[in-house]
Amino acid sequence: MSEEKKSGKKRSHHLRVPVFDDEKDAIEAQAARAGMSVARYLREVGQGYQIKGVVDYEQVRELARINGDLGRLGGLLKLWLTDDVRTAQFGQSTILAVLSKIEATQEEMGKVMTKVVMPRSEL
Known part of the structure; x- marks a missing residue:
């Protein structure tokens, strides 16, 4: 766990990533299947974490x-x-x-x- 997260700081930087409509839909669907927000999903994928889906x-x-x-x-x-x-x-x-x-x-x-x-x- 990062020091910033332990101290209760809020994230202050935003990354802008241009995507096509179909890519946006796919990312949102994958985040939903994993039971995560899009931001959390992209943050974890971007840091190399393996995403585990939520069982139905x-x-x-x-x-x-x-x-x-x-x-x-x-x-x-x-x-x-x-x-x-x-x-x-x-x-x-x-x-x-x-x-x-x-x-x-x-x-x-x-x-x-x-x-x-x-x-x-x-x-």
Whole structure:
């Protein structure tokens, strides 16, 4: 951390950088994806800091929901495997349906995870 920042001084110098409209839009979009103001984004990029984007919280909530679904399905399967009396009426078709649902839910989770970890430009 610089001495100026520690002492509470305000930044007093401004840099003027001419850009085209499309460059301005791209910089603003990248700053927004990183959860930063344009000034902070440009300051950090200009000083060589690696910019880490903010994870889309909607996708994180979706992953949590999917994880809960997997937990419930896994619990049903576990009860059946331990010959629990509550699952005595489950037939082979029910178990196969649960296994199929687990597989589909895992695929759904993989798709959401890809959206979270892949840079937007690569999607």
